[in-house]
Amino acid sequence: MGARFEPVRAVRAYERVVEQVEEAIESGALGPGARLPSERELMVQFSVGRSTVREALRVLQARGLVRSRPGDPNGAEVLPFSPAALHKSMTTLARVAELSLAELVQFRMVLDSSAVLLAARLRTDEQLAAMEAAIADMRAAMRAATASDHDAFSAADVAFHDVVVAASGNTLIQVCTDVVRSVVLGLIAGKIADAPDRESLMRRSIRHHEEVLAAVRAGDGASAARLLRRSMYDYYAVHLPDAERPALRALLE
Amino acid sequence: MGARFEPVRAVRAYERVVEQVEEAIESGALGPGARLPSERELMVQFSVGRSTVREALRVLQARGLVRSRPGDPNGAEVLPFSPAALHKSMTTLARVAELSLAELVQFRMVLDSSAVLLAARLRTDEQLAAMEAAIADMRAAMRAATASDHDAFSAADVAFHDVVVAASGNTLIQVCTDVVRSVVLGLIAGKIADAPDRESLMRRSIRHHEEVLAAVRAGDGASAARLLRRSMYDYYAVHLPDAERPALRALLE
DNA sequence: CTAGTGCACTGGTCTGACCAGTAGGCTACG
DNA sequence: CGTAGCCTACTGGTCAGACCAGTGCACTAG
Numbered sequence: 001m002g003a004r005f006e007p008v009r010a011v012r013a014y015e016r017v018v019e020q021v022e023e024a025i026e027s028g029a030l031g032p033g034a035r036l037p038s039e040r041e042l043m044v045q046f047s048v049g050r051s052t053v054r055e056a057l058r059v060l061q062a063r064g065l066v067r068s069r070p071g072d073p074n075g076a077e078v079l080p081f082s083p084a085a086l087h088k089s090m091t092t093l094a095r096v097a098e099l100s101l102a103e104l105v106q107f108r109m110v111l112d113s114s115a116v117l118l119a120a121r122l123r124t125d126e127q128l129a130a131m132e133a134a135i136a137d138m139r140a141a142m143r144a145a146t147a148s149d150h151d152a153f154s155a156a157d158v159a160f161h162d163v164v165v166a167a168s169g170n171t172l173i174q175v176c177t178d179v180v181r182s183v184v185l186g187l188i189a190g191k192i193a194d195a196p197d198r199e200s201l202m203r204r205s206i207r208h209h210e211e212v213l214a215a216v217r218a219g220d221g222a223s224a225a226r227l228l229r230r231s232m233y234d235y236y237a238v239h240l241p242d243a244e245r246p247a248l249r250a251l252l253e
Numbered sequence: 254m255g256a257r258f259e260p261v262r263a264v265r266a267y268e269r270v271v272e273q274v275e276e277a278i279e280s281g282a283l284g285p286g287a288r289l290p291s292e293r294e295l296m297v298q299f300s301v302g303r304s305t306v307r308e309a310l311r312v313l314q315a316r317g318l319v320r321s322r323p324g325d326p327n328g329a330e331v332l333p334f335s336p337a338a339l340h341k342s343m344t345t346l347a348r349v350a351e352l353s354l355a356e357l358v359q360f361r362m363v364l365d366s367s368a369v370l371l372a373a374r375l376r377t378d379e380q381l382a383a384m385e386a387a388i389a390d391m392r393a394a395m396r397a398a399t400a401s402d403h404d405a406f407s408a409a410d411v412a413f414h415d416v417v418v419a420a421s422g423n424t425l426i427q428v429c430t431d432v433v434r435s436v437v438l439g440l441i442a443g444k445i446a447d448a449p450d451r452e453s454l455m456r457r458s459i460r461h462h463e464e465v466l467a468a469v470r471a472g473d474g475a476s477a478a479r480l481l482r483r484s485m486y487d488y489y490a491v492h493l494p495d496a497e498r499p500a501l502r503a504l505l506e
Numbered sequence: 507c508t509a510g511t512g513c514a515c516t517g518g519t520c521t522g523a524c525c526a527g528t529a530g531g532c533t534a535c536g
Numbered sequence: 537c538g539t540a541g542c543c544t545a546c547t548g549g550t551c552a553g554a555c556c557a558g559t560g561c562a563c564t565a566g
Contacts, residue, residue, distance in 0.1 A: 059315045086343065292516085303551080329517090
């Protein structure tokens with residue numbers, strides 16, 4: 001067995017700095033709200049130049065771990081985790097891989113329906129009430145019926161799904177649906193508001209949500225998941241080219 | 254209606270540089286393999302100092318869009334999209350949010366089972382053959398039965414799932430399973446190889462994969478999905494604390 | 507024609523400087 | 537005594553210039 005030598009990857013100074021700070025943050029030694037030393041202080045602690053420190057901070061900032069503000073007498077602030085970096089990566093993916101709206105919606109159908117399946121088993125009574133409240137908000141927004149209130153309807157819709165996803169108890173599903181949803185909303189921005197039969201669309205959407213809620217209340221996860229998939233398909237299908245719909249229908253059994 | 258003024262967010266010079274280059278890449282004006290001008294050239298094009306250019310490049314590099322190599326007479330290279338940045342973000346999420354193994358496995362069960370559900374409808378004959386080949390490789394690796402060949406078994410296992418996910422036709426599912434799988438493998442590194450009854454585990458895993466494959470061939474997506482979930486549960490449950498298993502069982506109907 | 511050597515360039519790093527901005531203490535005024 | 541306002545000592549953002557080690561290429565000597 002020949003000795004396998006690893007090629008010594010040249011590791012840049014700023015990477016070392018990134019690694020150390022990253023480790024401190026991820027291990028919890030530096031919690032959200034904690035302050036890093038100032039750049040000039042860091043450069044003596046790490047024995048590197050300020051440009052190196054700054055490049056490291058830029059990387060950490062790009063990863064959403066810290067934030068720095070000019071003039072702040074304290075150093076950079078350690079941020080609580082946010083899916084912003086995930087969101088950025090996924091938006092990039094959507095653009096360079098030319099992800100179709102169908103693919104994104106399909107992904108949401110998968111995640112949301114799985115979430116509701118879990119939620120049907122794991123939901124608390126409070127969460128059930130929150131879902132009910134969200135649907136009530138949707139209904140109120142529909143009755144208001146002024147064009148600008150579509151935002152309210154959409155917000156209530158989002159709130160419903162948020163509760164469901166939270167009730168699933170899976171953080172990853174939560175983060176991913178959040179990210180994908182905003183990417184989807186970015187793609188169809190404005191289109192829903194001027195859909196021809198907006199009101200009937202809302203009415204149907206509300207009915208669907210009620211059916212899903214009923215299934216969740218009954219603990220029938222499979223039905224809830226099926227209903228949710230159909231509901232999402234209904235809601236987004238109008239925005240899809242005909243050719244992309246079959247891939248979504250494959251999820252409707 | 255009061256005029257809504259946006260707070261003028263101070264936008265740093267390097268961010269402008271990032272935006273412009275990012276736009277050029279994501280719009281396709283700069284494809285993979287293309288070269289950026291050298292840093293010194295960029296600083297005159299953008300009328301900024303070199304440190305600003307470098308910070309911008311660091312950010313772009315952190316997002317996995319470009320790579321620079323010292324001494325390269327051409328500038329930084331535009332990279333094809335890679336989920337590396339996504340992977341990094343998700344690994345961070347797993348650490349700071351203290352994601353449990355159960356949550357990760359649950360997420361994989363959701364994604365993989367959805368993928369196989371889609372694959373049962375959309376798979377080509379070539380993909381079916383590739384799945385078959387992967388199972389054959391698993392069988393071969395098991396028969397070899399030397400301890401070091403667990404890697405081969407695992408690789409064949411991964412290959413099977415990769416084909417399934419590819420057959421689903423959904424890039425997002427593909428990327429996410431890829432990322433989550435490697436995070437999971439990182440968490441249980443080495444543990445599988447010294448499981449007590451490794452051989453029976455492999456044998457059962459192969460049988461499960463065969464059942465899944467049969468369901469896919471028959472076009473029975475629902476069964477394939479159910480079988481796959483059970484298979485994954487079986488495979489990973491031994492690594493889970495008892496308290497975390499029920500959440501996974503919720504997916505086994 | 508090839509092997510070898512420079513050279514011109516690259517990115518990585520450091521130093522030092524300036525600016526605009528902030529926070530907190532200090533002072534002067536009410 | 538309280539407070540409004542200024543002052544100073546910092547901060548991060550940016551630039552300029554320098555040096556180094558490494559690369560690729562053209563040119564040259566064999």
